[in-house]
Amino acid sequence: MAILSKKDSKLILDPLADNNPITIQVLGICSALAITAELKASIVMALSVVFVMGLGNVVISLLRNVIPSKIRIIVQLVVVAALVIVVDQVLKAYAYTLSKTLAVFVGLIITNCIIMGRFEAFALGNGVKRSFLDGIGNAAGYGLILIIVGFFRELLGSGTLLGYAVLGNPIEKTGLYAIGYENNGFMLLSPMALIVVGLLIWVQRSRNPALIEEN
Amino acid sequence: MNRDNNIYTVLFACAMVIVVGSILAYLASALSGKIKENERFEKQQNILYAMGVNENEDEGSVNFVPTDVVEQEFTTYITKQLVIEGDKITENDEAYLIDLKKELDKLKNGATPKLPVYVGDKDGETFYIVPMYGKGLWDAIWGFMALDKNMIVQGVYFDHKAETPGLGANIKQRYFMDDFTGESILNGDNYTGIKVIKGNNDPVNNIKDDNEVDALAGATITGNGVSAMISKTVTLYKDYFESIRTQ
Numbered sequence: 001m002a003i004l005s006k007k008d009s010k011l012i013l014d015p016l017a018d019n020n021p022i023t024i025q026v027l028g029i030c031s032a033l034a035i036t037a038e039l040k041a042s043i044v045m046a047l048s049v050v051f052v053m054g055l056g057n058v059v060i061s062l063l064r065n066v067i068p069s070k071i072r073i074i075v076q077l078v079v080v081a082a083l084v085i086v087v088d089q090v091l092k093a094y095a096y097t098l099s100k101t102l103a104v105f106v107g108l109i110i111t112n113c114i115i116m117g118r119f120e121a122f123a124l125g126n127g128v129k130r131s132f133l134d135g136i137g138n139a140a141g142y143g144l145i146l147i148i149v150g151f152f153r154e155l156l157g158s159g160t161l162l163g164y165a166v167l168g169n170p171i172e173k174t175g176l177y178a179i180g181y182e183n184n185g186f187m188l189l190s191p192m193a194l195i196v197v198g199l200l201i202w203v204q205r206s207r208n209p210a211l212i213e214e215n
Numbered sequence: 216m217n218r219d220n221n222i223y224t225v226l227f228a229c230a231m232v233i234v235v236g237s238i239l240a241y242l243a244s245a246l247s248g249k250i251k252e253n254e255r256f257e258k259q260q261n262i263l264y265a266m267g268v269n270e271n272e273d274e275g276s277v278n279f280v281p282t283d284v285v286e287q288e289f290t291t292y293i294t295k296q297l298v299i300e301g302d303k304i305t306e307n308d309e310a311y312l313i314d315l316k317k318e319l320d321k322l323k324n325g326a327t328p329k330l331p332v333y334v335g336d337k338d339g340e341t342f343y344i345v346p347m348y349g350k351g352l353w354d355a356i357w358g359f360m361a362l363d364k365n366m367i368v369q370g371v372y373f374d375h376k377a378e379t380p381g382l383g384a385n386i387k388q389r390y391f392m393d394d395f396t397g398e399s400i401l402n403g404d405n406y407t408g409i410k411v412i413k414g415n416n417d418p419v420n421n422i423k424d425d426n427e428v429d430a431l432a433g434a435t436i437t438g439n440g441v442s443a444m445i446s447k448t449v450t451l452y453k454d455y456f457e458s459i460r461t462q
Binding site: 035037038041066067068069070071074075078082085086089090092093094096103153154157158163164165171185188189 | 218219220223224227228231232235238239242243246249250253257275376377379380381382390418419432433
């Protein structure tokens with residue numbers, strides 16, 4: 001017997017491809033542009049968002065019948081901000097090096113519109129288990145795009161992956177640099193992240209024409 | 216109770232603030248000891264890194280002395296900690312805990328800051344390590360600079376709070392920090408510091424007598440911040456440096 005029903009597994013799998021929060025819903029673009037110059041930062045951000053969104057959806061789902069509708073957005077903001085502070089403090093105490101890598105990005109999690117979007121669109125109207133799966137699924141879909149964008153930006157922009165030089169040494173002209181290859185510094189700037197995300201949207205839609213809007 | 220009722224809304228908001236506030240306050244107080252210890256170890260690791268006591272394995276790695284031995288290594292290599300306050304220089308075994316940002320803020324009010332110096336000894340050589348604090352593009356940058364008695368840089372360590380990953384954040388990469396080693400903060404008898412310069416035609420930084428290192432591509436403002444931070448530090452410590460050089 002499968003652990004998850006077909007309906008439940010769709011909550012995890014759909015956001016990875018055909019209902020991806022970045023490439024289909026076009027949410028969370030700002031943080032995707034800001035932090036994907038390095039693959040490591042993309043991975044760290046993806047893992048942090050999985051934690052915050054999974055747990056945040058559970059908390060909002062648990063409270064869904066008692067939250068006053070007039071201040072629901074404020075409540076959602078407080079929940080996500082509190083979770084982000086918890087993550088930050090625990091990392092500072094028990095994984096200090098990782099917390100330093102995260103420093104820039106923790107604040108960005110609070111402003112991530114996917115998180116608020118899922119609280120509002122799903123967790124406020126569904127049970128705990130399904131909300132948790134929805135949170136994990138959407139965060140994973142977001143993280144997947146971040147990692148793909150981070151991979152290409154770091155590889156083509158710095159010639160490295162996770163900090164390791166994979167294309168040779170640009171100063172001593174070894175590896176690919178020996179045959180005239182140059183790092184594309186433009187890849188490290190935010191506009192190029194937008195172009196890479198655009199290319200991903202293009203590739204995804206040309207592989208699956210059903211995703212193309214009629215009008 | 217009706218969830219749209221104003222009284223219910225106010226009560227809910229109050230309860231939420233109390234619950235969330237209590238959880239965060241408890242967490243902050245429970246973890247503050249551990250966090251402060253981590254920050255202390257980090258400072259010791261950074262100071263030791265600047266004077267060449269580190270675990271770097273290859274050309275690209277930035278590896279500190281392990282946390283479990285850093286306190287012991289710090290007492291082994293750092294022989295003296297000094298605090299400069301105006302003309303007065305005193306010894307203080309906890310000088311490394313001085314918050315340089317707060318001390319530099321005192322300058323704005325016309326007060327005299329307490330400036331720490333760490334004197335290190337490694338393989339018979341004496342190092343004078345000074346902390347630095349400045350502004351990058353987005354937020355604070357800081358670091359440590361180890362000098363010998365001739366005012367030649369023996370090593371630096373830079374760090375930042377929120378510089379752009381892949382661009383300004385690269386000030387803490389080996390290839391940038393290593394460029395400073397061998398440069399002098401003196402030009403003749405003038406304390407000029409070291410400038411981060413774009414396109415100085417010396418990308419591997421072979422020229423060590425120009426008070427210049429090659430800039431990071433796409434990080435002009437962070438690079439200027441590093442230049443300004445070194446220049447400010449050199450100005451602040453000038454009298455002390457001069458006393459070492461001429462002793």
